[in-house]
Amino acid sequence: xxxxxxxxxxxxxxxxxxxxxxxxxxxxxxxxxxxxxxxxxxxxxxxxxxxxxxxxxxxxxxxxxxxxxxxxxxxxxxxxxxxxxxxxxxxxxxxxxxxxxxxxxxxxxxxxxxxxxxxxxxxxxxxxxxxxxxxxxxxxxxxxxxxxxxxxxxxxxxxxxxxxxxxxxxxxxxxxxxxxxxxxxxxxxxxxxxxxxxxxxxxxxxxxxxxxxxxxxxxxxxxxxxxxxxxxxxxxxxxxxxxxxxxxxxxxxxxxxxxxxxxxxxxxxxxxxxxxxxxxxxxxxxxxxxxxxxxxxxxxxxxxxxxxxxxxxxxxxxxxxxxxxxxxxxxxx
Numbered sequence: 001x002x003x004x005x006x007x008x009x010x011x012x013x014x015x016x017x018x019x020x021x022x023x024x025x026x027x028x029x030x031x032x033x034x035x036x037x038x039x040x041x042x043x044x045x046x047x048x049x050x051x052x053x054x055x056x057x058x059x060x061x062x063x064x065x066x067x068x069x070x071x072x073x074x075x076x077x078x079x080x081x082x083x084x085x086x087x088x089x090x091x092x093x094x095x096x097x098x099x100x101x102x103x104x105x106x107x108x109x110x111x112x113x114x115x116x117x118x119x120x121x122x123x124x125x126x127x128x129x130x131x132x133x134x135x136x137x138x139x140x141x142x143x144x145x146x147x148x149x150x151x152x153x154x155x156x157x158x159x160x161x162x163x164x165x166x167x168x169x170x171x172x173x174x175x176x177x178x179x180x181x182x183x184x185x186x187x188x189x190x191x192x193x194x195x196x197x198x199x200x201x202x203x204x205x206x207x208x209x210x211x212x213x214x215x216x217x218x219x220x221x222x223x224x225x226x227x228x229x230x231x232x233x234x235x236x237x238x239x240x241x242x243x244x245x246x247x248x249x250x251x252x253x254x255x256x257x258x259x260x261x262x263x264x265x266x267x268x269x270x271x272x273x274x275x276x277x278x279x280x281x282x283x284x285x286x287x288x289x290x291x292x293x294x295x296x297x298x299x300x301x302x303x304x305x306x307x308x309x310x311x312x313x314x315x316x317x318x319x320x321x322x323x324x325x326x327x328x329x330x331x332x333x
Contacts, residue, residue: 031055031062034198039159041194044074054160054198059146059247059275061200065091065139065162072134077167077187086167086187088132091139094125096159097151101125106147109253109270113243124148130168146273149205153333156202163193203275207332208304210244212255212268213311213323215285217297223318225262238287238295240264242322245282246272248301257288273332278305281326285319304328 034054051066070087077086095102104124111121124147131137148156167187172180217225217240225237240261243254255268264285272281280303287295298317304326311325 031057034061034200036160036196036198039195039197042190042192045162045192045194050192052162052194052196054196056200059144059203061143061145063093063139063141063143063160067131067133067137067139069136070133074133075191076133077189079169079185079187082171082173082183082185084169084171084185086169086185087134088130088169089164089167089192090130091128091162091164091192092125093127093141094123094161094163095148096161097156102148102158103150104147105271106143112253112255113251115256145200145203146205146275148200148202149207149273149332151202151333153202153204155199157197157199159195159197161193161195163190165190202333204331205333206274206277206279207329208272208274208281209327209329210270210272210281211311211325211327212242212266212270213325214263214265214267215240215242215322216263216320218318218320219262237261238297239289240297241286241288243284243286244270244272245284245299245301246274246279248280248282251284257286271329274304277328277331278303280304283322283324285317285322 032055034056036054049068049070051064051068053062053064055062055064072085078084079086102124103122105122106124107121107126124143126141126143128139131139165188167189168184170182170184172182175181217223217238219225237260239257239259240263241255241257242264244252246252252272253270255264255266258264258266274281280301282299282301284299285297287297289295298319300314300316300319300322302314309325309327311323313321313323315321
C-alpha cells in the first residue's frame with residue numbers, strides 16, 4: 001500500500017510540474033483532422049482527380065492537396081500556334097471570414113525570406129508553384145495561427161477558396177540561324193475550383209515590435225570574417241544578414257544582406273506575432289552566398305520577459321555583439 005501511495009504522489013507531482021510549464025513547450029504529437037463542408041466545386045474537382053485534407057498541429061493549419069496524374073484526353077487548353085497541349089497551372093488558396101478576405105500581413109513577412117519585393121500584402125492567401133497536371137503532385141501548405149491575427153481569439157468559421165484560371169507551357173522551336181528559340185504560352189481556362197467551410201480555434205495573438213540596431217562579427221583567435229567569401233570581384237568579407245526566429249528553429253522574417261563587411265549596420269523593424277505575453281524570440285545570422293548555401297554564423301534564443309524598451313547587447317557564437325530592442329504592443333485579437 002505504501003508503494004501505491006508513493007506512485008500516486010509521483011504522478012501528482014509530475015502532473016503539477018507539466019501544468020506549470022510555459023505553453024510554448026507543450027507540443028502536439030499527432031495532427032488533428034479539421035472537418036469541413038464543401039460549399040461548391042467544379043466537376044473535375046472530385047475524388048478521382050484530387051485528395052484534399054485539413055489538419056491542425058502545434059498552432060499551425062496544415063492544408064494538403066494531392067493531384068493524381070490526369071489522363072492526356074483531359075480537356076486541357078491547346079495552343080494553335082505551336083500545337084501544344086497546356087498541362088501546367090498554379091493553384092491559389094484564399095481565406096474568407098464573413099464573406100470578406102481575411103486580413104493579415106503574414107505574406108509581407110514571408111516575402112522577406114526570399115528577398116522578394118516586399119510590398120504590403122494585406123490579404124491572407126497563397127499560390128502554389130506551377131505544376132504539371134499530367135504527373136502526380138502534392139501541394140502542402142503550413143500556416144501558423146498567428147497569421148489569423150485580425151480575427152478574434154476563439155472559434156472562428158472560415159471559408160477557403162481554391163482555384164486556378166491559367167494554363168501554361170514552354171518549349172523550343174528551331175530558327176533560321178540553326179539554333180532554337182524558347183517560347184512560353186498561356187491560356188485562360190478555369191477547370192479546378194472549390195470552396196470549403198471549416199472552423200478553427202484562433203489562439204491569443206500578441207504583437208511585439210523588434211528593432212534590429214546592428215551587429216559586429218568577432219575577429220579574434222576563434223573566428224575571423226576575412227576569407228569567408230573567396231571571390232575576385234569583391235573583398236573576402238561575408239555578405240551579412242540576420243533573421244528573426246519564431247517559433248524555435250523557424251525563420252520568421254529576415255533583413256536584406258550587407259555586402260562584404262564584418263558588421264551589419266542596417267536598422268530594421270519587424271512586427272513579431274506570438275502566442276504568449278512572456279514568449280521567447282531568436283535570432284540567426286548568416287553569410288549570403290550566390291553560388292551555394294548561405295553560411296550559418298550564429299544563433300541565439302531567449303525570453304521576452306523584460307517590460308522595458310532599452311536596447312540590449314547580446315553575444316553568441318561568431319557574433320561579437322548583436323544590438324536589438326523590443327517594444328511590446330500587447331494582445332491584438
